[in-house]
Amino acid sequence: MKFENLIMNVGYTDTGYSGIVQVVILRMTHMSMVNYSYLVVDHINNQAVIVDPAWDMRKVEQALENTETVLSGILLTHSHLDHIHLAKPLAEKYRCPIWMSNEEIAYSGYYAPRLEGINITPWSVGQIQIEPLFTPGHTPGSMCYLIGNSLFSGDTLFAEGCGLCFDVQGAYNMFESIEHLKKRITPDTLIFPGHSYGRAPGQKFSQVLKNNIYLQFKNKNDFTAYRLRKGQNKLNFFDFQ
Ligand SMILES: [Fe+2]
Structure with missing residues (x-):
């Protein structure tokens, strides 16, 4: 199944702005990799920001053209290549800032001329x-971005699971980050993750709360034991859709 060229109309609920912000879902592929980048569009000012742009420059340019917007900024959830791949060329082309958490910059050493921590x-x-919601776990500086009622969750939260954690501290952090998200976002929040393992981007958080086993744990030790369990099929990690 491919979730491609979808445009979600997302209304603001808590900003006093009564207009519509569009989320354009961009399915980006590179060999066996599939990533989701998102163009968030403000039609009042004809500008947009993009979340985690990777792999397919032509698709980004086409989306900007279709929405008649200019790119005004680049939001990065974390520093892994499949989330940052197009950040530098886009920032140079559109002369716009790249945003990444200070913690992620310190951890990864990522640098770009227009980078703003x-x-x-x-x-x-x-x-x-x-x-920005600070959600370490998959990496020490991972961020999710809440825009209106949409959460751009990178590799922190997927509809079907959560991002890999590479050690016990990472898993502890991930548990706390998920608890933080549960407190901060509402059941109606739409979840736009960096990858799909079967469900379309834009699921309601209420659905994710029901379906996602990683949201069921009540304490960090049980969560960590499960997240780091032996025998996980590594191929599943690349079972992108
Ligand atoms: Fe990642």
Whole structure:
């Protein structure tokens, strides 16, 4: 199944802005990799930000053309190549900033001429109000971005699971990050992850809460034992859709 060329109309609920922000879902492929990048569009000011752009420049340009917007910024959830691949060329072409958490920059050593380190202070790009949620676990500096009622969750939260954790501390952090998300977002929040393992991007959080086994754990030790369990089929990691 391919979840491609979908456009979700996402209304703001808590900003006082009564217009519509569009989320354009971009399915990006490179050999066996499949990533989801997202163009978040403000039609009042004809500008957009993109989340985790990778692999297919032509698709990004086509989406900007179709929505008649100019790229105003690049949101990175973390530093892995399949999430940052197009950040530098896009930033140069559109002369726009790249945002990544200060912790992720320190951890990864990532550098780009237009890179701006961020903390959890919200900011706006036109009508697009961005609230970063610090969610370490998959990497020490992972961020999710809450925009209106949409959460861009990178490799922290998938519809079907959560991102890999590479050691016990990472799994502890992931448990706390998931608890943080449960408190901060509402059942109606739409989840736009970096990958799909079967379910389309844009699931309601209420559905994810029911279906995702990683959201069922009540304490960090049980969560960690399961997240780091032996015998996980490594191929599953690449079972992207
Ligand atoms: Fe990753």
